[in-house]
Amino acid sequence: MADQKQPPPTALLALDWGTSSLRGARLDPAGRALEERSFPRGILTVPAGGFAGVFDTCFGDWVRMGAEACLISGMAGSKQGWVEAPYCACPAGFADVAKQLRWVNDAAPSLPTAIVPGLSCEHRCDVPGLASVPDVMRGEEVQILGAMHLGGWRDGLCILPGTHSKWAWIHDGRVTTFRSYMTGEFYALLSQQSLLARTIDTQAPFDADAFALGLRRAGQGGNLLHNAFSARTLSLFGRMDAGPLASYLSGLVIGEELHAQDVHTAARITLIGSQSLTSRYALAFANLGVSTHSMGAEASWAGLHALSHHLPERATAP
């Protein structure tokens, strides 16, 4: 009978170990998530030498259930992480990233465990003394690879909104270049720590009209240093209440990010992230007459699943 058959075996433990949170999934051989978990155990909470212990505490039962391998993306591969996995330089696709996977030697003995490197690129600067400026990502590269894998496309623009949003341009299956924007962090600082915090209600429900006003204001230029002050004066003159002001400021900040480039030239735009964030960006693009596709956490698992078919030879591990 169907309900008495063996449960599908776990093929891969997929982990996204970031700065402030740790997420994991058990994936079946087809890459489907059988179970998911998340913990507030980002790398900032883990003392040096403590990664194996946290790994065992959070996922030890999964390890004992048996799996073929474990792949970990995110800040766990940074200098302050478990094992440093140096950045893979752009242009970088599947094979490039897979080549730089790094073995972890103190995870579960029975479970081959590797860390995925982040990506780096250089932005030309042409300033004497500053020929170029580097850019980096860790964790987002797996989501981009997953989006390509799931979507079956090899050219486009991926946008990953967040504390530090990433815009990644993909050509022929490889990330050619990308740019980081501190959009989420600016919004948090402005709405919670700045003078504006006194008159903004960040707990208010999203107000699409106020958000659109912020987007349009940002689209008229000025720049955020100036436009952010309007959140103060609109309140001072009683023209906008504390609730809508939060959405207006969100529109100003996201609008500033969108207007940094010509979004009309990208062939296909994929937004990857939590639904609450991608829906705002989708709305912002729609306001510009640009359509987008959205994708959630499944992108991470798909990327790690696809990479698991390219595990490095254990013999080459340090």
Added chain:
Amino acid sequence: MADQKQPPPTALLALDWGTSSLRGARLDPAGRALEERSFPRGILTVPAGGFAGVFDTCFGDWVRMGAEACLISGMAGSKQGWVEAPYCACPAGFADVAKQLRWVNDAAPSLPTAIVPGLSCEHRCDVPGLASVPDVMRGEEVQILGAMHLGGWRDGLCILPGTHSKWAWIHDGRVTTFRSYMTGEFYALLSQQSLLARTIDTQAPFDADAFALGLRRAGQGGNLLHNAFSARTLSLFGRMDAGPLASYLSGLVIGEELHAQDVHTAARITLIGSQSLTSRYALAFANLGVSTHSMGAEASWAGLHALSHHLPERATAP
């Protein structure tokens, strides 16, 4: 004998009562400061109804020495201040501001005391639902009037760097419009509260070379949401140390402010503020091949001195 002659009489008590500090000066009939004081008693530290008490504590001895009048500029005229002095709408010059001086009725009985209104203007927006966005200043208008009075000019651009920098365009002796930039606040938030804070030494001495790199990077576009992240990556890749990074970030932020407009078209640019700030802006303008004039606290006293010749009739006070 010269050293036995009467000390010059105090003509005016001039106060600049801001959000976080309270400064005052005794001015002689020619507007020269005989004595100056400052206290950490900005309006945020004064409970409702407590302004007269703080005034007496800080300046009671000056009041008892005798003076013809007292003029107060700054946030003391805001809703949260001593007496609200509604904003004077631009275009506004000497006569417009003087007409809107507001009497304080609970200061020293013997001393006519008035508060100077701030200025407001509207930035056209052309967005349905947001025809225009207001801008405001309080305190800076007195410095601008003082700079005109001292410099003997009636046309130009005044820039007042600070937590919220102001750019004011002056034509025929009146401020026609102005723009606020949250430059100082952005710098403080980024260097002290953001991810960047970990790798930036804000106590390091000013590094003119790193500052110039930041300015030039900002001048190449991008925008601050993106460029600020380079302060992170330059540190991560070991290309800039924590000390220079503070100056680099300062250059990025000030550069963003400068590049918001065409600074080459202004006839005469006057920078008003503390020497430590105006010198950075002067350097930034020099990098663009634009010369500037700088002026310090004397601008406030000169503005209040000149306004004191236009005190409103006491009979019209509420």
